[in-house]
Amino acid sequence: MWCRDYPSFGELAHIGKGFDFVGQDNLPSDAVTFSVRRLRDGVPGFVNFDRGLQVHQLPKRVWINLDPKVIPTPRTGTTTKVPQILWNYARAKRSPWRLKGLLDREGHAVTSRFLTVRPNNDIVPLELLWALANSPIANAFAHSHSMKRDNLTGMMRSIPVPIVWETDAAATVQAVKAYLSAVTPEMEKLSPSPDPQQLCRLLLQVDAEVLKLYDLPPRLERQLLDYFRGHERQGVPFFFDRYYPADYEPCFPLHEYLSDAYEQSTAGSMRDRHESATPEMAAAMEAAVDAFPE
DNA sequence: AGACTACCCCGTACTCTACT
DNA sequence: AGTAGAGTACGGGGTAGTCT
Numbered sequence A: 001m002w003c004r005d006y007p008s009f010g011e012l013a014h015i016g017k018g019f020d021f022v023g024q025d026n027l028p029s030d031a032v033t034f035s036v037r038r039l040r041d042g043v044p045g046f047v048n049f050d051r052g053l054q055v056h057q058l059p060k061r062v063w064i065n066l067d068p069k070v071i072p073t074p075r076t077g078t079t080t081k082v083p084q085i086l087w088n089y090a091r092a093k094r095s096p097w098r099l100k101g102l103l104d105r106e107g108h109a110v111t112s113r114f115l116t117v118r119p120n121n122d123i124v125p126l127e128l129l130w131a132l133a134n135s136p137i138a139n140a141f142a143h144s145h146s147m148k149r150d151n152l153t154g155m156m157r158s159i160p161v162p163i164v165w166e167t168d169a170a171a172t173v174q175a176v177k178a179y180l181s182a183v184t185p186e187m188e189k190l191s192p193s194p195d196p197q198q199l200c201r202l203l204l205q206v207d208a209e210v211l212k213l214y215d216l217p218p219r220l221e222r223q224l225l226d227y228f229r230g231h232e233r234q235g236v237p238f239f240f241d242r243y244y245p246a247d248y249e250p251c252f253p254l255h256e257y258l259s260d261a262y263e264q265s266t267a268g269s270m271r272d273r274h275e276s277a278t279p280e281m282a283a284a285m286e287a288a289v290d291a292f293p294e
Numbered sequence B: 001a002g003a004c005t006a007c008c009c010c011g012t013a014c015t016c017t018a019c020t
Numbered sequence C: 001a002g003t004a005g006a007g008t009a010c011g012g013g014g015t016a017g018t019c020t
Helices: A126-133 A136-145 A153-157 A165-183 A196-214 A218-226 A254-258 A260-264 A267-275 A279-291
Strands: A013-017 A042-046 A062-065 A084-088 A101-104 A114-119
Touching: A013 A153, A084 A126, A101 A126, A114 A126, A126 A136, A126 A165, A126 A196, A136 A153, A136 A196, A136 A218, A165 A196, A196 A254
Parallel strands: none
Antiparallel strands: A013 A114, A042 A062, A084 A101, A084 A114
């Protein structure tokens, strides 16, 4: 309800389904659909959304034959060299964490196991799309609007996106870059594996920046994040199953909860701050109460 | 403790129909 | 004619429960 006047994901980016190969019964006997080896006239692409794939990774790359005899229904899947986000078509889990958005800068051809998400213009950074595609809002929306096994195109297009993304996207993009560079060190084999806790914190920072753009009332944001309590996040190299500790009651926005100020304070000093609220904070709290009169 | 079984979850392949 | 969405089938893998 709060986001009903927000733009939809379909307005921000072009979303479509990948291609289908022709059925085996109609496949010419000498035809090759795809191969792990390089194909003459083939293009690089992805066939399956590999199980256990993490959101900073890409599926196994293969060579795909785009011949119309082999691919009768190209949809958006045969377009290559256009940067895109790839969503899983089949849900990742039955839990609220059901989406995985992959960042494909090269623009591979993909089958109908994927949904393609391509920016409508040059203004929208791919990192912002990635953050929105993996956000708690997108996951919660998809989960609450479809209990089906698949993430259907129409439903995904209707996911609300924030209005103010143009001006404030920089912080989100920065947070995404920080997470991606930490989780995929350049000299992967030589570097020590990244600290899971640090990675978790960096991804939470991405969530926090995205939620800042959505600008939900604190109580509503808390309600949203509590939706994921007890459900293991998918596609990340660390264990994460809740945003706030079970006994944590205050409704502070995630970015504030994560802030260094909070980090350094004890639960007690937080309580003190809460009681001796600044005029600004008091006004913010009143606004939140107004938004939820009940 | 180990073997076995049934069941469920999930991903993939393929097909069909309604709609534009 | 092409696309979106739904339906069916099937198999891999994990796991809880039971049996030996």
